Amino acid sequence: MIAVLGLVAGIVMGLVVQPVVPAGLEPYLPIAVVAALDAVFGALRAMLDGIFDDKVFVVSFLSNVVVAALIVFLGDKLGVGAQLSTGVVVVLGIRIFSNAAAIRRHVFQA
Amino acid sequence: MHVSDETPANSPRPGDPPAAYPEGTPGVPPGPPPAPPRPPAPRHQPPRHASREHPPPRRSREQGPAQPPRHASREQPPQPPRRQPPQPPEEPQPPAQQPLRKPPGQQRPPAQQQPRTQQQLPAQQRPPVQQRPPAPQLPGAPPPGRTAPADRSAPPEPPGPPAPPEPSLGAGRRRLADSVWPPRLTRSQLIVALLLFVLGLGLAIQVRSTGESSALRGARQEDLVRILDELDDRTQRLEDERERLEDQKAELENSSDQAEEARRQTEAKERQLGVLAGTVAAEGPGIEITVRGPEGAGSEGAVEADMLLDTIQELRAAGAEAIQINGVRVVAGTHFADSGENDVAIDGRTVSQPYVFRVIGRAEDLEPALNIPGGVVQTMEEEQATVSIEPRDTVLVDALRREKRPDYARSSS
Numbered sequence: 001m002i003a004v005l006g007l008v009a010g011i012v013m014g015l016v017v018q019p020v021v022p023a024g025l026e027p028y029l030p031i032a033v034v035a036a037l038d039a040v041f042g043a044l045r046a047m048l049d050g051i052f053d054d055k056v057f058v059v060s061f062l063s064n065v066v067v068a069a070l071i072v073f074l075g076d077k078l079g080v081g082a083q084l085s086t087g088v089v090v091v092l093g094i095r096i097f098s099n100a101a102a103i104r105r106h107v108f109q110a
Numbered sequence: 111m112h113v114s115d116e117t118p119a120n121s122p123r124p125g126d127p128p129a130a131y132p133e134g135t136p137g138v139p140p141g142p143p144p145a146p147p148r149p150p151a152p153r154h155q156p157p158r159h160a161s162r163e164h165p166p167p168r169r170s171r172e173q174g175p176a177q178p179p180r181h182a183s184r185e186q187p188p189q190p191p192r193r194q195p196p197q198p199p200e201e202p203q204p205p206a207q208q209p210l211r212k213p214p215g216q217q218r219p220p221a222q223q224q225p226r227t228q229q230q231l232p233a234q235q236r237p238p239v240q241q242r243p244p245a246p247q248l249p250g251a252p253p254p255g256r257t258a259p260a261d262r263s264a265p266p267e268p269p270g271p272p273a274p275p276e277p278s279l280g281a282g283r284r285r286l287a288d289s290v291w292p293p294r295l296t297r298s299q300l301i302v303a304l305l306l307f308v309l310g311l312g313l314a315i316q317v318r319s320t321g322e323s324s325a326l327r328g329a330r331q332e333d334l335v336r337i338l339d340e341l342d343d344r345t346q347r348l349e350d351e352r353e354r355l356e357d358q359k360a361e362l363e364n365s366s367d368q369a370e371e372a373r374r375q376t377e378a379k380e381r382q383l384g385v386l387a388g389t390v391a392a393e394g395p396g397i398e399i400t401v402r403g404p405e406g407a408g409s410e411g412a413v414e415a416d417m418l419l420d421t422i423q424e425l426r427a428a429g430a431e432a433i434q435i436n437g438v439r440v441v442a443g444t445h446f447a448d449s450g451e452n453d454v455a456i457d458g459r460t461v462s463q464p465y466v467f468r469v470i471g472r473a474e475d476l477e478p479a480l481n482i483p484g485g486v487v488q489t490m491e492e493e494q495a496t497v498s499i500e501p502r503d504t505v506l507v508d509a510l511r512r513e514k515r516p517d518y519a520r521s522s523s
């Protein structure tokens with residue numbers, strides 16, 4: 001519950017305060033958000049499976065974000081940033097879908 | 111991700127399975143009799159059943175051999191629900207085997223597991239914790255050769271796919287409801303809330319910034335540079351105009367005879383507008399263009415009105431200030447129409463070949479504009495027309511256009 005409140009508070013804050021992202025971080029934000037979403041879906045699934053662990057969640061959340069940003073950064077340096085970020089998004093998208101499928105099975109039994 | 115993450119966590123468990131299994135081994139062979147054991151030792155057995163009923167392959171993969179102790183504390187609330195669902199399905203199973211199982215399997219596990227779990231999780235107060243460990247062990251217990259197969263075979267449920275989902279369904283939902291409704295202020299909740307807050311923040315920022323500049327976001331670098339250049343040019347032009355107007359204003363304010371100055375400026379403006387409107391003759395540097403259609407009269411490739419119009423537009427884009435074609439002044443409202451084989455109607459007046467354009471403007475700009483590859487000249491030459499362009503120091507545009515005075519409208523200023 002508190003976690004949901006945190007999410008809502010974050011969204012509201014982002015919309016109301018309109019913070020400015022440092023230009024250097026701007027390219028990594030979208031990919032980091034997708035990676036974080038993946039972590040959140042994984043955590044939700046783990047929670048439904050009854051194996052949720054906050055430490056695992058924190059570590060996976062942060063490492064996901066960092067690794068995703070790192071890949072994009074590396075891609076930019078190698079001149080294949082766009083392709084690599086597409087790849088990252090595809091992979092994360094697949095995982096989000098599979099996690100969502102597991103969650104769906106739990107919640108709707110279908 | 112979680113799957114992979116949790117596998118490592120399982121490693122601590124290796125010791126558990128052996129302990130748990132021995133007990134199970136004797137009981138397991140009988141197989142299905144999980145139900146009977148329940149009543150005596152509700153805590154331990156429930157987890158087992160639950161684990162069995164879940165799709166065995168998935169479980170073992172995700173949960174691995176065991177979950178870290180911490181989970182247990184968190185998930186204690188949800189577990190109770192789990193037990194209940196599994197029980198009903200099992201009861202129908204053969205009661206005969208129950209006795210077998212009970213004595214060896216059940217009683218031992220409680221004794222062994224409890225001490226163990228407590229050691230591992232001293233902080234945990236609740237017994238439900240123990241339920242957890244048994245569940246993972248069953249699926250993940252490949253090491254003990256007999257036990258693992260026995261466990262798998264023991265639950266007849268797996269073969270029937272519909273059965274497994276039910277318990278997990280109820281459990282999952284209940285867990286979700288539990289975690290949502292009675293809000294608990296625990297460390298993990300706070301940490302998760304913090305991370306989700308960050309996620310929400312990033313999401314909102316990203317959505318907002320994407321929505322803002324969607325037009326430029328996808329543009330290529332070259333396009334962006336061009337757009338920037340255009341903006342700079344425009345800024346420069348506007349700056350110039352502002353300066354000019356301010357000079358004008360200053361002159362009007364400072365001149366000794368303000369009325370005279372105003373009249374002078376107005377006349378200048380009138381001449382300027384007259385040239386644009388075609389009511390005043392104009393003179394200046396420019397070019398003269400002669401366009402001749404193909405020789406054979408009535409041939410297909412005659413120069414048509416749209417070509418002339420294209421030429422005019424090209425000239426205007428290149429900065430032509432005054433244009434006339436064969437004695438017809440071209441202004442903003444000029445219209446072209448095909449009227450015959452070798453002539454064109456411009457503003458309703460028939461004009462015949464050759465078409466001679468007199469254009470005032472910068473010759474260096476106008477000529478290349480017409481000659482660009484694929485441009486006007488090339489197009490007309492493809493139609494067998496001949497086009498000659500001559501720069502002139504002085505071009506006289508003296509064709510006039512009758513000034514149209516509105517009948518009713520009067521200037522309001």
